[in-house]
Amino acid sequence: MGLEVTDVTVKFGGHTALDNVSLRALNGQITGLIGPNGAGKTTMFNVITGLQAPHRGKVMLDGRDISKLPPYRRARRGMARTFQRLELFGSLTVRENIHVAAAQYRRRHPSAERAGAATGQLVERLNLGHIAEVRADQLPTGQGRMVELARALACRPRILLLDEPASGQDEAETVEFSRVLREVATEGVAVLLVEHDMDLVMSVCDELHVLDFGKKLAQGTCQEIQADPAVRAAYLGEADEELVESA
Numbered sequence: 001m002g003l004e005v006t007d008v009t010v011k012f013g014g015h016t017a018l019d020n021v022s023l024r025a026l027n028g029q030i031t032g033l034i035g036p037n038g039a040g041k042t043t044m045f046n047v048i049t050g051l052q053a054p055h056r057g058k059v060m061l062d063g064r065d066i067s068k069l070p071p072y073r074r075a076r077r078g079m080a081r082t083f084q085r086l087e088l089f090g091s092l093t094v095r096e097n098i099h100v101a102a103a104q105y106r107r108r109h110p111s112a113e114r115a116g117a118a119t120g121q122l123v124e125r126l127n128l129g130h131i132a133e134v135r136a137d138q139l140p141t142g143q144g145r146m147v148e149l150a151r152a153l154a155c156r157p158r159i160l161l162l163d164e165p166a167s168g169q170d171e172a173e174t175v176e177f178s179r180v181l182r183e184v185a186t187e188g189v190a191v192l193l194v195e196h197d198m199d200l201v202m203s204v205c206d207e208l209h210v211l212d213f214g215k216k217l218a219q220g221t222c223q224e225i226q227a228d229p230a231v232r233a234a235y236l237g238e239a240d241e242e243l244v245e246s247a
């Protein structure tokens with residue numbers, strides 16, 4: 001089980017941003033959603049999280065139809081998301097940013113451990129101890145990405161949607177980020193990853209879905225996608241070299 005999106009179409013005026021697209025993200029796996037700029041990846045995230053109503057199509061989470069639920073109710077069902085642009089609370093410290101989410105979770109799950117303890121564990125697990133008392137607006141983007149991940153994990157998600165988490169990260173940060181993602185997936189979370197960094201995508205994803213101009217171009221394992229001529233053609237001039245390099 002996990003996330004199942006069926007036949008989603010989204011139109012902005014005369015422009016079809018998503019055209020009958022289906023995809024799945026299974027529990028315990030990292031699923032990549034890739035494609036050139038403007039392919040419809042963020043629009044798909046918006047449909048999944050309830051920020052964008054599709055013209056047609058269905059979103060199921062763990063076998064339940066959540067298509068009509070508003071974003072906050074999807075979040076309560078275990079959906080967490082990070083954004084392309086960092087969305088941290090700038091005037092709060094790293095620890096406080098995580099604590100806000102942990103406290104919110106505990107309010108709805110009183111039997112869960114205290115927010116302070118949960119926050120401490122995440123700080124340790126994601127190696128954020130050295131910046132825990134730093135204000136979020138003082139952080140470089142790469143570190144901010146890890147804090148956003150920690151904050152998302154504080155909600156104990158069943159599905160985690162990540163929109164370009166590697167952007168702004170240096171190589172070491174991306175390696176550390178991948179390690180945590182694999183751990184999270186191993187614990188049974190469904191991870192859906194939108195990312196242009198093909199090294200990261202190819203090193204962590206179990207399955208890939210490729211979008212191009214709002215249409216599903218391909219679906220398969222990393223190996224299958226790397227060998228797919230249509231995918232290579234769609235990426236030419238953009239990420240094709242990266243695909244070749246990471247093959």
Ligand SMILES: Nc1ncnc2c1ncn2[C@@H]1O[C@H](COP(=O)(O)OP(=O)(O)OP(=O)(O)O)[C@@H](O)[C@H]1O
Nearest residue numbers: 012015016017035036037038039040041042043044
């Ligand atoms: N609110 C909107 N109104 C009109 N057009 C939109 C809107 N949101 C997205 N679009 C258009 O829909 C298409 C898909 O955009 P989207 O942001 O989903 O692509 P993307 O694959 O996430 O791109 P990127 O990799 O650059 O983030 C683009 O042509 C975009 O211009």
